[in-house]
Amino acid sequence: MKTSKALLVFALVLSIASFTAACSSSSQTAPGKEDDGLKIYTTLYPLYDFTQKIAGNLARVESLIPAGVDPHDFELSLQQTAKIYDADVFIYLGESMEPWAKKLADELENKGIVVIEAGRGLVENDDPHIWLDPILAEEMAERIYEGIVSVDKENEDTFKANLGELKERFDQLDKDFRSLAERAARKDIVVSHAFLGYVAERYGFNQIAITGLSPQDEPSPRKMAELIEFCRANDVRYIFAEQGEVLKLSNTLAEEAGTEILMIHPLGTLRQEEIEAGEDYFSIMRANLELLNTALAEE
Numbered sequence: 001m002k003t004s005k006a007l008l009v010f011a012l013v014l015s016i017a018s019f020t021a022a023c024s025s026s027s028q029t030a031p032g033k034e035d036d037g038l039k040i041y042t043t044l045y046p047l048y049d050f051t052q053k054i055a056g057n058l059a060r061v062e063s064l065i066p067a068g069v070d071p072h073d074f075e076l077s078l079q080q081t082a083k084i085y086d087a088d089v090f091i092y093l094g095e096s097m098e099p100w101a102k103k104l105a106d107e108l109e110n111k112g113i114v115v116i117e118a119g120r121g122l123v124e125n126d127d128p129h130i131w132l133d134p135i136l137a138e139e140m141a142e143r144i145y146e147g148i149v150s151v152d153k154e155n156e157d158t159f160k161a162n163l164g165e166l167k168e169r170f171d172q173l174d175k176d177f178r179s180l181a182e183r184a185a186r187k188d189i190v191v192s193h194a195f196l197g198y199v200a201e202r203y204g205f206n207q208i209a210i211t212g213l214s215p216q217d218e219p220s221p222r223k224m225a226e227l228i229e230f231c232r233a234n235d236v237r238y239i240f241a242e243q244g245e246v247l248k249l250s251n252t253l254a255e256e257a258g259t260e261i262l263m264i265h266p267l268g269t270l271r272q273e274e275i276e277a278g279e280d281y282f283s284i285m286r287a288n289l290e291l292l293n294t295a296l297a298e299e
């Protein structure tokens with residue numbers, strides 16, 4: 001008696017679940033998922049921020065990389081991997097930044113999850129830092145937009161309007177970088193790790209990095225000696241440093257070469273206190289621009 005009643009309840013639950021699933025096919029909601037709008041997972045901070053700004057309140061966007069964690073040496077936990085299967089959309093940059101995501105992408109797509117590789121075709125020479133170039137960042141935002149629309153056609157107009165606002169802000173940022181480049185008396189940017197390669201290329205600066213493409217690439221003593229020599233020979237007054245282990249190397253270089261330190265933000269991740277203070281991609285890019293102005297404007 002008890003068993004058959006339990007079975008009946010189970011069957012009822014199952015039929016409700018499949019009914020709900022059938023009614024919500026527009027957002028690719030699989031049976032058993034809650035249907036309260038799109039669920040989107042992202043990796044790096046800029047991907048999270050752009051997605052949030054495009055989707056507005058029509059999606060729940062969650063970053064897989066916790067606040068303050070360097071995306072260069074981030075690995076997804078098993079628990080997090082399981083969580084992504086619950087998503088409608090998964091957004092990452094590309095193999096150069098998240099090799100783990102590249103491996104996961106096919107499997108997610110097989111399960112009907114829309115996967116957006118926002119840096120596809122934009123990344124050159126395995127340098128993932130495309131988000132720091134406003135023009136490439138804008139292209140990433142367009143890809144994110146296309147991916148979101150592909151799962152929620154109904155709200156296309158809203159997403160398009162949000163993307164439009166975002167594009168204006170990227171264009172303004174690009175103008176401000178160009179005006180800095182025109183005014184700049186100096187072209188050398190000495191920076192902790194090589195995250196300004198695309199900015200340097202677009203606006204005509206010269207990037208000299210202490211480590212390599214990742215802050216974890218330790219320079220040899222010979223490389224450090226060359227950097228000190230470069231700073232002295234070129235009368236470099238400021239070097240751009242970032243939070244984390246690599247700050248020690250920046251301090252060493254600054255001491256040896258007699259330069260000042262400016263704390264710049266690579267934007268791969270935001271710390272909790274920055275999130276709470278309401279910082280976003282644009283506020284930090286503006287602050288970075290001010291710092292570059294300080295270092296490069298004067299002869």
Ligand SMILES: [Zn+2]
Nearest residue numbers: 195213214266
């Ligand atoms: Zn980086």
